Amino acid sequence: MSSQPEHPTLLIPGPIEFDDDVLQSMSHYSESHVGPGFVATFGDTISMLRKLFQTTDPSAQPFVISGSGTLGWDIVAANLVEAGEDVLVLSTGYFGDGFADCFEAYGAKVTKLTPDAVGGRPQLPQIEEALKAKKYKMVTVTHVDTSTGVLSELKNLSELVKRVSPETLLVVDGVCSVACEEIQFDAWKLDGVVTASQKAIGCPAGLSISMFSGKAIEAYKARKTPPATYFASFKNWMPIMQNYEAKKPSYFATPSPQLIHALHTALTQILAKPLSERFSTHREASDRIKKAVADLGLKQVASKPEDQAHGMTAIYLPESVKATDLLPKLAKAGVVWAGGIHKEIAPKYVRFGHMGVSVTDPARKDIEKALNALSNGLTECGYKA
Numbered sequence: 512m513s514s515q516p517e518h519p520t521l522l523i524p525g526p527i528e529f530d531d532d533v534l535q536s537m538s539h540y541s542e543s544h545v546g547p548g549f550v551a552t553f554g555d556t557i558s559m560l561r562k563l564f565q566t567t568d569p570s571a572q573p574f575v576i577s578g579s580g581t582l583g584w585d586i587v588a589a590n591l592v593e594a595g596e597d598v599l600v601l602s603t604g605y606f607g608d609g610f611a612d613c614f615e616a617y618g619a620k621v622t623k624l625t626p627d628a629v630g631g632r633p634q635l636p637q638i639e640e641a642l643k644a645k646k647y648k649m650v651t652v653t654h655v656d657t658s659t660g661v662l663s664e665l666k667n668l669s670e671l672v673k674r675v676s677p678e679t680l681l682v683v684d685g686v687c688s689v690a691c692e693e694i695q696f697d698a699w700k701l702d703g704v705v706t707a708s709q710k711a712i713g714c715p716a717g718l719s720i721s722m723f724s725g726k727a728i729e730a731y732k733a734r735k736t737p738p739a740t741y742f743a744s745f746k747n748w749m750p751i752m753q754n755y756e757a758k759k760p761s762y763f764a765t766p767s768p769q770l771i772h773a774l775h776t777a778l779t780q781i782l783a784k785p786l787s788e789r790f791s792t793h794r795e796a797s798d799r800i801k802k803a804v805a806d807l808g809l810k811q812v813a814s815k816p817e818d819q820a821h822g823m824t825a826i827y828l829p830e831s832v833k834a835t836d837l838l839p840k841l842a843k844a845g846v847v848w849a850g851g852i853h854k855e856i857a858p859k860y861v862r863f864g865h866m867g868v869s870v871t872d873p874a875r876k877d878i879e880k881a882l883n884a885l886s887n888g889l890t891e892c893g894y895k896a
Contacts, residue, residue, distance in 0.1 A: 519842060520877050523849040524657040524687055524823040524864040525710035528877065530780065533714055536772040545760035549768050552775050557756040559778040560722065563689070563712075564704060565786070566696040570725025574752055575718055575774070577767050580686035582719035582743065583705025584613040587651070587682050589740035590731050591703070591723075594618030596648040599641055599679075601668075603632045605658035605852050610651055610684055617739060622647075629855050630812045630825075632663050635671055642675040648730075649680040649702075654688035657862065658853040660825030661813045662692065669699045680727055686710060689720070690781060691793045691822035691866040702727040708770065711793075711822055713867040714777040717770050789871065790821075796870040796878055797821035800863065803882045807889065808896045812853075812860055822866035825851070827859055832892045834861050840888035846881045 514531050521528050542549050553575075560573040576582060592598055592614060600611040600623045611621045624633040624641060642650075650672055652663045665683060672681050682703035685694060691711035694704060702724040709716035731738075731745050738744050747763045754761035781789065801819065804811065804826055812825035828834060834850045838861065841848050849864070851857040863885075869877035889896075 519845050519847045521847050522864050522881050524862055526716050527867045528869050530868045533773050533776045536776040537769045539769055539772045544766050550760050553755045553771050554758045556775045562782055564696040564722045568697055572723050574721045578719040580707030583721050584610050585743045588614045588617045589738045589743050590745045592619045592648050593736055599647045599650045601633045601652040603661040604656035606656045607653040630814045632661055647679050651682045653684040655820040657687045659812045660820045660823050661818050662820040666699050693790050711866040714774045792871055793821045823864045825860055825862050829894050832894050836892050837888050840891050841884045844884035846884040
């Protein structure tokens with residue numbers, strides 16, 4: 512039984528429900544961020560991230576910096592692209608558009624590819640045509656865009672980029688995918704993945720987590736101009752990360768010891784079992800949820816099965832039901848879902864996050880509770896399947 516106070520079950524696309532031991536780690540006594548105890552914990556945490564991202568390449572560099580997932584965009588845009596350089600952004604919704612905005616803030620020239628309709632993704636022939644038309648410093652893709660629930664395919668995309676434009680860096684926004692969707696950093700030859708602590712990793716919000724390839728680091732070192740950032744600078748953070756991983760105290764800006772302890776606990780739990788088992792568990796739960804949604808006569812924003820994320824589901828509502836009517840009924844049943852945020856369809860859908868302990872802990876009944884609440888809530892709104 513959980514020791515947490517009674518509370519509504521949080522099933523939005525992040526933050527998610529947290530394990531008791533992870534939350535307990537947050538209550539760790541205060542300690543020096545350069546003391547031997549914390550240095551050892553932080554060093555182990557950085558090393559564990561290599562296993563989570565599935566990289567054994569010593570030239571790859573993990574970063575854990577206080578901030579939200581959005582900080583990852585700044586780290587990428589500020590360090591790996593110079594003003595005036597071309598970037599190809601593959602957008603499947605709100606967060607892909609946001610990544611494009613971030614690049615433009617640093618002076619990059621952005622070409623944005625979008626799907627033919629909301630709920631789809633740019634297709635490989637379209638991407639190949641763009642890559643052949645112009646030389647891009649970087650291609651970015653949002654692995655799971657939480658505004659649409661669209662899952663982008665990485666392996667074939669990487670093969671395409673390496674074949675058509677091998678110098679181009681491939682960077683992934685994995686905020687809503689790391690630890691619930693398969694990501695093989697080395698095998699798929701990814702150059703960067705940025706994520707955050709509060710989604711499938713299962714640690715409270717406040718940490719920007721990323722991994723960059725040796726190729727990306729070399730691209731940074733080959734810059735002609737210094738990065739237009741201070742806090743997000745590779746120059747300032749790289750020696751800190753390398754020193755901590757080597758169990759040497761180091762300082763640039765103060766980390767959050769309590770959050771690092773919580774991340775250490777979350778990663779220890781994740782890596783206690785094969786990652787393949789974790790990904791399979793999320794796929795199985797997702798399949799069950801999507802079948803239940805279909806059985807209710809509802810459609811997903813992500814229209815094709817191969818484009819549907821496994822850690823969340825974006826669900827179109829019946830025309831007779833408003834999100835502003837349904838969400839309070841779910842809340843009354845003890846379940847918190849999110850409303851829509853994609854500007855073209857925002858009032859028409861809701862979002863159900865199903866990742867982390869809500870899926871992996873068999874003692875919890877979060878998914879069943881949510882599906883029952885959805886069915887009953889729709890009935891209360893006057894909808895009949």
